[in-house]
Amino acid sequence: MERIEKETTYQETRKVEKGDFAAAGQISASYKNMLKRLGVDSKVVRRLAIASYEAEINLAIHTFGGSMTITVYPDHIVLVVKDTGPGIADIGLAMQEGYSTASEQVRMLGFGAGMGLPNMKRCSDTFEITSELGIGTTIEMGFLLTP
Ligand SMILES: Nc1ncnc2c1ncn2[C@@H]1O[C@H](COP(=O)(O)OP(=O)(O)O)[C@@H](O)[C@H]1O
Numbered sequence: 001m002e003r004i005e006k007e008t009t010y011q012e013t014r015k016v017e018k019g020d021f022a023a024a025g026q027i028s029a030s031y032k033n034m035l036k037r038l039g040v041d042s043k044v045v046r047r048l049a050i051a052s053y054e055a056e057i058n059l060a061i062h063t064f065g066g067s068m069t070i071t072v073y074p075d076h077i078v079l080v081v082k083d084t085g086p087g088i089a090d091i092g093l094a095m096q097e098g099y100s101t102a103s104e105q106v107r108m109l110g111f112g113a114g115m116g117l118p119n120m121k122r123c124s125d126t127f128e129i130t131s132e133l134g135i136g137t138t139i140e141m142g143f144l145l146t147p
């Protein structure tokens with residue numbers, strides 16, 4: 001008899017420290033390995049890897065630190081990216097391609113092209129961002145596993 005699994009299959013929370021460029025990309029790389037192991041479609045893995053990489057870099061560049069929680073359900077994945085930080089004054093402006101407040105120093109490291117938030121939105125099936133000035137920002141992205 002077939003039974004529809006409603007339970008969570010996997011959940012993991014990891015922290016990102018402010019300015020930790022040495023570790024940048026490790027979380028998205030580990031997601032990629034974990035999702036491949038779980039047999040997730042390679043196109044979905046690629047989209048989630050891009051979105052999570054951008055989120056991870058943003059935590060290091062723009063915030064005082066934060067966390068990323070991935071939850072894999074039988075039919076979708078939810079990625080919640082939460083930080084304490086300055087918050088975003090104008091989300092519409094921040095979402096524009098090429099808009100960046102990254103410092104010269106950060107740009108020298110190869111970040112700050114202003115494509116992170118637009119890429120997160122493009123690569124996810126659902127994208128929600130909320131921000132409070134002086135408090136922090138939360139981004140929730142959803143990825144469908146079934147076509
Ligand atoms: N978590 C965040 N907290 C505060 N500001 C942010 C955050 N994420 C993005 N921003 C703001 O939005 C801008 C655009 O972000 P993004 O598209 O990722 O480009 P980039 O990171 O290259 O600057 C950033 O330069 C920054 O001003």
Ligand SMILES: [Mg+2]
Pocket residue numbers: 054057058112114115116117
């Ligand atoms: Mg960015």
